[in-house]
Amino acid sequence: MKKVIKRYLPVLLVLIGVGIIFMIDSGFGKEALGVTAFSIKEMLLVLPPIFILLGLLDVWVPKETMVRFMGEGSGIKGILLALLLGSAAAGPLYGAFPVAAVFMKKGAKFTNVLIFIGAWSTTKIPMILFEVAGLGARFAITRLLIDIPGIIIIAYLLAFIMPKKAVESIYEKAGELG
16 A cells, blocks of 8 residues: 555645645636646547557567667667657657657667657657748748757767666666566
């Protein structure tokens, strides 16, 4: 029982907080519950397809293939593939992390995983099309020309700064997920 309480303590604290808010201002409490319900509904609609695709990726893509295309010796090919996969992805950013874990489990280079996450958050194709329509092609292209090198530089900088043991620990945890 203690283990369950410890695991779900943050959720319990939030529920207690929402309960207190409800007692102080019921209108604001209802609004907070509405936002929470919307977020849960969104996650329930987004995560199952992502997990199905992850299962297929895990089964269909051999580790050797992932290492060849995104592993330590992949070079520019791995960077371009990470950018392309991240840019073509759909869904909110929290969907990128399970995909990144599978990439790590399959042997993708740490910098390529970071580039993938950066591309998912910054260079999605639908977002670029929206920017072209709303803000103009010049703005969208300028932003891309700044963001893509920025993503790559940040990924390599993070990989350089992070202790090797921390990176190894992340890979171990990714390997334990499936």
